[in-house]
Amino acid sequence: MLDLLTGFVGELRAAGIPVSLSEHLDAAETLRHVPLEDREAIKYTLGASLVKSSTHWPTYETAFEIYFSLRGPGHAVAGEDEGTGAEPESDEDGSSPPGKGGTQGKGQGGGGGEGMTPEELADMLYKALLSANNSMLQAVARQAVSRYGGMEAGRPVGGTYYLYRTLRNLDLAKVMERLIDQARQATSAENAEARHAGPDVTLTPLEERLLRDEYQARIDQLRKEIESEIRRRLVEDRGSEALAKSIRKPLPEDLDVMHATRDELVALRKSLAPLSRKLAVRLARKRRHGRKGALDFRSTVRHSLSTGGVPVDPRFRYPRPSKPEIIVIADISGSVASFARFTLHLVHAISSQFSKVRSFVFIDGIDEVTSYFDGVDDPSEAVHRINTEADVVWVDGHSDYGHALTVFWERWGEEITPRTSVLLLGDARNNYHASGSWVIKEIRARARHVYWLNPEPRAYWDSGDSIVGEYANHCDEVVECRTLRQLEAFVGELA
Amino acid sequence: MSSDPTDTDRPAAARASEEITSGFPQAGPPRFDSIDEVRTGLAGVDYLADDGISGVVYLADRLAKPVLVEGPAGTGKTELAKSVARLTGSRLIRLQCYEGLDESKALYEWNYKKQLLRIQADSGQSWEQLEEDIFSEEFLLTRPLLEAIKSTEPVVLLIDEVDRVELETEALLLEILSEYQVSIPELGTVRARQIPLVFLTSNNTRELSEALKRRCLYLHIDYPQLDRERAIIETRVPGVSQAMADQVARIVRSIRSLDLKKAPSVSETLDWARTLVVLGVESIDAEQAKDTLHILLKYRSDIDRASKELAGLDTTG
Numbered sequence: 001m002l003d004l005l006t007g008f009v010g011e012l013r014a015a016g017i018p019v020s021l022s023e024h025l026d027a028a029e030t031l032r033h034v035p036l037e038d039r040e041a042i043k044y045t046l047g048a049s050l051v052k053s054s055t056h057w058p059t060y061e062t063a064f065e066i067y068f069s070l071r072g073p074g075h076a077v078a079g080e081d082e083g084t085g086a087e088p089e090s091d092e093d094g095s096s097p098p099g100k101g102g103t104q105g106k107g108q109g110g111g112g113g114e115g116m117t118p119e120e121l122a123d124m125l126y127k128a129l130l131s132a133n134n135s136m137l138q139a140v141a142r143q144a145v146s147r148y149g150g151m152e153a154g155r156p157v158g159g160t161y162y163l164y165r166t167l168r169n170l171d172l173a174k175v176m177e178r179l180i181d182q183a184r185q186a187t188s189a190e191n192a193e194a195r196h197a198g199p200d201v202t203l204t205p206l207e208e209r210l211l212r213d214e215y216q217a218r219i220d221q222l223r224k225e226i227e228s229e230i231r232r233r234l235v236e237d238r239g240s241e242a243l244a245k246s247i248r249k250p251l252p253e254d255l256d257v258m259h260a261t262r263d264e265l266v267a268l269r270k271s272l273a274p275l276s277r278k279l280a281v282r283l284a285r286k287r288r289h290g291r292k293g294a295l296d297f298r299s300t301v302r303h304s305l306s307t308g309g310v311p312v313d314p315r316f317r318y319p320r321p322s323k324p325e326i327i328v329i330a331d332i333s334g335s336v337a338s339f340a341r342f343t344l345h346l347v348h349a350i351s352s353q354f355s356k357v358r359s360f361v362f363i364d365g366i367d368e369v370t371s372y373f374d375g376v377d378d379p380s381e382a383v384h385r386i387n388t389e390a391d392v393v394w395v396d397g398h399s400d401y402g403h404a405l406t407v408f409w410e411r412w413g414e415e416i417t418p419r420t421s422v423l424l425l426g427d428a429r430n431n432y433h434a435s436g437s438w439v440i441k442e443i444r445a446r447a448r449h450v451y452w453l454n455p456e457p458r459a460y461w462d463s464g465d466s467i468v469g470e471y472a473n474h475c476d477e478v479v480e481c482r483t484l485r486q487l488e489a490f491v492g493e494l495a
Numbered sequence: 496m497s498s499d500p501t502d503t504d505r506p507a508a509a510r511a512s513e514e515i516t517s518g519f520p521q522a523g524p525p526r527f528d529s530i531d532e533v534r535t536g537l538a539g540v541d542y543l544a545d546d547g548i549s550g551v552v553y554l555a556d557r558l559a560k561p562v563l564v565e566g567p568a569g570t571g572k573t574e575l576a577k578s579v580a581r582l583t584g585s586r587l588i589r590l591q592c593y594e595g596l597d598e599s600k601a602l603y604e605w606n607y608k609k610q611l612l613r614i615q616a617d618s619g620q621s622w623e624q625l626e627e628d629i630f631s632e633e634f635l636l637t638r639p640l641l642e643a644i645k646s647t648e649p650v651v652l653l654i655d656e657v658d659r660v661e662l663e664t665e666a667l668l669l670e671i672l673s674e675y676q677v678s679i680p681e682l683g684t685v686r687a688r689q690i691p692l693v694f695l696t697s698n699n700t701r702e703l704s705e706a707l708k709r710r711c712l713y714l715h716i717d718y719p720q721l722d723r724e725r726a727i728i729e730t731r732v733p734g735v736s737q738a739m740a741d742q743v744a745r746i747v748r749s750i751r752s753l754d755l756k757k758a759p760s761v762s763e764t765l766d767w768a769r770t771l772v773v774l775g776v777e778s779i780d781a782e783q784a785k786d787t788l789h790i791l792l793k794y795r796s797d798i799d800r801a802s803k804e805l806a807g808l809d810t811t812g
Contacts, residue, residue, distance in 0.1 A: 030558070033554060035529075041550045045550045213745065
């Protein structure tokens with residue numbers, strides 16, 4: 001058991017959750033007190049000593065499911081269920097037909113002829129959802145995976161591929177409609193009975209909405225069952241350690257912003273708000289507790305009178321930390337749009353830490369968007385407006401750094417002062433236009449600092465049409481900024 | 496360490512091996528025998544715990560470790576500590592944290608006025624004698640943390656909203672959390688006479704220090720699942736019918752799934768259910784829901800949005 005725990009802790013660390021030695025010890029101690037056969041209890045109590053942040057919990061949960069599925073009691077439970085699973089067609093059948101699954105995947109989308117027909121399966125699914133019967137849902141999940149997942153032994157793909165395939169074949173949206181229809185009919189029938197011959201009363205919008213949410217919750221439950229079923233089979237196939245490696249998901253703050261999927265972007269957006277709030281609190285605190293100012297000679301002498309002219313108690317001026325002015329110039333063309341949005345959001349969320357923040361966005365034209373953030377308490381609204389309203393297309397809507405920078409210099413160049421820090425965001429992929437790097441040089445001469453944030457990995461810089469190197473000559477620093485963590489660290493330094 | 500070996504109801508082997516694990520303070524006799532006992536016990540004092548909550552409370556008792564409870568506001572973090580106190584029949588000592596909290600408010604303070612009086616009362620004594628005298632327990636004002644340690648009766652210590660104190664002040668808590676002792680320079684070290692159950696709550700406005708987190712068990716309480724919320728409404732709101740509780744729980748779940756500034760908390764849900772009971776509502780329709788939404792939601796924009804969604808004006812249907 002201890003070996004297993006050590007392996008598990010190793011996996012957690014590899015997934016990015018910091019587990020200290022003493023936490024590991026606590027976890028080992030935990031196992032002495034909690035009955036080992038109670039899997040849920042083990043999960044929560046181990047989690048209490050190993051995971052110290054709620055954002056890490058999903059990662060922990062996945063790792064736990066994988067690690068304690070094969071050897072743990074989860075395996076036994078699954079075996080039992082196969083016996084009780086009402087249908088005759090079971091696992092032996094399910095794991096064998098990789099060929100069949102393969103052909104299905106090629107687009108027939110229909111079912112095979114053996115055992116349960118797709119109609120029967122759909123019917124069973126419908127009943128399970130209608131009655132919220134958990135064991136039935138489990139059985140359906142198992143059936144669906146063996147029928148539609150088309151899992152092949154030894155194929156090094158992650159579980160998402162199988163999940164997608166299974167769900168596509170089940171067509172849950174249609175099932176949902178059917179459920180709602182059924183409910184509608186049931187209510188109108190009831191009402192008809194109650195009033196004998198009243199008008200045909202249907203569901204009120206409120207009731208319908210509640211029902212929809214209820215079924216949605218059940219469908220989510222089914223999706224989870226399917227996921228865990230797929231995971232269980234993958235573990236059987238490849239062993240937990242190999243699998244843990246292949247489906248390890250990075251924590252939200254370590255996600256590569258440029259290549260995030262839609263779901264990941266949602267997770268990112270969620271973690272951005274607490275992140276910016278924490279950053280603001282930390283910076284405000286740093287400022288308040290910052291070092292004292294210079295010696296205030298006059299005040300010291302005046303106070304020394306009470307001690308007979310001996311300056312016992314030196315007085316200091318109040319510190320007046322300079323708040324930098326920030327100008328953000330962000331590329332919001334397709335490739336780096338999400339990164340620019342996150343940065344704008346973060347900078348404006350902590351705008352109280354700067355004396356002034358001005359934002360400009362460009363693709364091949366450039367536009368000022370500072371006013372969008374005025375009087376809005378939620379920066380994401382403003383960011384949304386930028387996407388829809390800002391006038392950033394000049395010719396064709398492909399990045400043209402040269403033109404954008406030139407226009408910026410002509411229109412707003414005068415406003416850069418020695419107190420200004422300029423942040424440029426973009427991958428510097430200029431579609432082989434003129435670079436306009438002389439603008440950066442001019443800005444550099446005038447501003448306090450010029451930083452360039454590049455959301456691309458350093459290895460890709462200056463490859464293809466990226467000319468970040470040319471701009472880098474005139475910047476104070478070019479920073480690789482791929483994840484929220486890096487972004488937060490940079491902005492924290494800046495303020 | 497501090498506890499006396501009264502845990503006779505545990506096997507000798509377990510006790511022996513515990514003595515080896517020095518560094519951890521030794522727990523007294525366990526308060527709970529099993530996780531299920533915690534859950535049923537808490538249900539007995541009207542707190543419905545899920546697997547995670549009861550498991551962690553049980554473990555906190557067994558390992559003699561503090562519990563750090565995090566989660567959105569109004570999900571029953573403080574209530575958990577109160578309920579555990581009620582369940583175990585312990586005294587609840589509460590330390591409300593705020594910015595600027597220092598050791599004279601949290602740990603102990605010398606009673607200067609009394610000391611001054613003592614010095615003035617007889618000036619004939621030698622300074623050594625006097626010093627010995629005025630730095631004795633008589634002149635010590637105990638504050639919540641010291642009080643929890645010194646108490647001989649069982650105690651539940653609640654350190655509320657620990658994320659409000661400064662990072663530096665957190666260090667005050669470390670000694671008491673890991674060793675259950677307080678060092679007073681003039682007096683020496685005060686050890687705990689019994690190990691209190693300690694709960695720290697945090698609303699997660701900032702990241703707590705690693706040192707603090709390392710010493711605690713971590714528990715995240717989120718909005719409850721539908722079934723649990725329904726059960727909570729039924730136990731906490733007198734006079735609510737089952738159908739009503741079900742409806743309330745389902746509407747609240749729908750509202751939480753919207754993208755709001757502040758999702759309704761459990762306590763707001765309970766307030767809402769109480770209001771509906773007082774108004775004599777039997778079954779909620781969209782109109783009534785709309786009129787009472789201001790109890791659930793506290794932002795204008797949230798209310799507008801939720802009432803629009805509930806009235807079914809959206810086109811998803």
